[in-house]
Amino acid sequence: MDLTYSEREEAFRREAREWLEANVPPGPLPSGDTAEGFALHRRWERRLFEAGWAVVSWPRKYGGREASLTEWLLFEEEYYRAAAPQRIAQNGIFLLAPTLFEFGTEEQKDRLLGRMASSEDVWAQGWSEPNAGSDLAGIQSRAERDEARDGWRLSGQKTWCTRGAFCDWLFGLFRTDPKAERHRGLTYFLVPLRGKGVVVRPVRRLDGDEGFAEVFLDDVFVPDRDVLGRVHDGWHVAMSTASSERGLTLRSPGRFVATAGRLVDLLRREAARVDVDPTLRDAVARAWIDAQAYQLFTLQTVGRLQSGEVKMGPEASLNKIFWSEMDVRMHETAMRLLGERAELVDEAGEAVDRGAWVKGFQFALAGPIYAGTNEIQRNVVAERLLGLPR
Numbered sequence: 001m002d003l004t005y006s007e008r009e010e011a012f013r014r015e016a017r018e019w020l021e022a023n024v025p026p027g028p029l030p031s032g033d034t035a036e037g038f039a040l041h042r043r044w045e046r047r048l049f050e051a052g053w054a055v056v057s058w059p060r061k062y063g064g065r066e067a068s069l070t071e072w073l074l075f076e077e078e079y080y081r082a083a084a085p086q087r088i089a090q091n092g093i094f095l096l097a098p099t100l101f102e103f104g105t106e107e108q109k110d111r112l113l114g115r116m117a118s119s120e121d122v123w124a125q126g127w128s129e130p131n132a133g134s135d136l137a138g139i140q141s142r143a144e145r146d147e148a149r150d151g152w153r154l155s156g157q158k159t160w161c162t163r164g165a166f167c168d169w170l171f172g173l174f175r176t177d178p179k180a181e182r183h184r185g186l187t188y189f190l191v192p193l194r195g196k197g198v199v200v201r202p203v204r205r206l207d208g209d210e211g212f213a214e215v216f217l218d219d220v221f222v223p224d225r226d227v228l229g230r231v232h233d234g235w236h237v238a239m240s241t242a243s244s245e246r247g248l249t250l251r252s253p254g255r256f257v258a259t260a261g262r263l264v265d266l267l268r269r270e271a272a273r274v275d276v277d278p279t280l281r282d283a284v285a286r287a288w289i290d291a292q293a294y295q296l297f298t299l300q301t302v303g304r305l306q307s308g309e310v311k312m313g314p315e316a317s318l319n320k321i322f323w324s325e326m327d328v329r330m331h332e333t334a335m336r337l338l339g340e341r342a343e344l345v346d347e348a349g350e351a352v353d354r355g356a357w358v359k360g361f362q363f364a365l366a367g368p369i370y371a372g373t374n375e376i377q378r379n380v381v382a383e384r385l386l387g388l389p390r
């Protein structure tokens, strides 16, 4: 495999780096999972969009640059290297958009993608319900046909919607045929969160941010044009979103390469101050190696996708297990390096790196849960990749 980037790719990287160096806000923005932080992050998303960096791999007519997947990876690497703000638009641009490109009508793409790219519309994901998490096919929220108005009436409850309290739209699965086999009677709907009959209630997280929302729907009207894919075929459409979430787009290697680099830097600073336990040096080296391995693995996947050899399928579960467990290990190592200062949050005077490590640690712990728990991913690997019995 030739890992040399082409002239065009190197030029793309330089252009991204220069723009990010000139434009990334000097300090971190307040958390995007708070009302104030979300508004500032939305403004940042708008700036990215205006400069053509919000959705680099998309067609130009929706605000992209038609960059290749390799160029997208380079952009991501530069983005995290520059410590640029968290992407609050991620559920739309990384999860829903690939599904819209695959299943959406031209009318849907023209109506929704540009607004998504510019963050005029920010999207939340509405899969989970109080009794449907890992067992997603257990969804009970339902949609009933409204023939007179050419649409559907949605009722039920969604939960754990990331940043749902601040988002404009929700994509989610609803039961349209209660008599069908569990995986068959579901349909994928696009639902305005500010519509009549929708109540959004924030749920406070462990770190104090209102990062989640419960969404209650009571007879909410959704027109036919906001059904994505075929009626009753929502499971199939949703699996495309899930493979983006677990596979390539949600957690690109740039994120972990940057964290590993910061961990090396933290080790150097700590080693200049105190004697560092040699097992911690090993853990930092492992973090760095893991991030490089993940990057190489991703480049291999991108190479295969670009050659048309494969489509992202159940192997996305391998990715998800790897990145989420690597992230936990990296942050645990940082916690150990920081010792008694590990738990100091941003507001504490003595906090190292403005408390970013403990915040990152708390979020890393969620990695093996969101995007489908790692136990479920291991089931997928066992059954669908290794062919083991259920």
Ligand SMILES: Cc1cc2nc3c(=O)[nH]c(=O)nc-3n(C[C@H](O)[C@H](O)[C@H](O)COP(=O)(O)OP(=O)(O)OC[C@H]3O[C@@H](n4cnc5c(N)ncnc54)[C@H](O)[C@@H]3O)c2cc1C
Residues within 6 Å of the ligand: 124, 125, 126, 127, 128, 129, 130, 132, 133, 134, 135, 159, 160, 161, 162, 366, 369, 370, 371, 372, 373, 374, 375, 376, 379
């Ligand atoms: C930070 C974060 C963000 C999230 N964002 C969203 C979002 O935006 N939208 C959304 O819809 N959801 C979101 N979720 C919810 C997430 O998808 C669910 O928490 C997850 O799918 C697990 O479902 P559950 O919480 O109901 O746990 P359960 O399904 O009840 O699982 C409990 C435990 O049992 C294990 N388990 C269950 N079934 C099996 C099995 N068959 N084999 C082995 N072990 C099993 C699980 O692995 C887990 O350890 C988010 C979660 C987190 C933590």
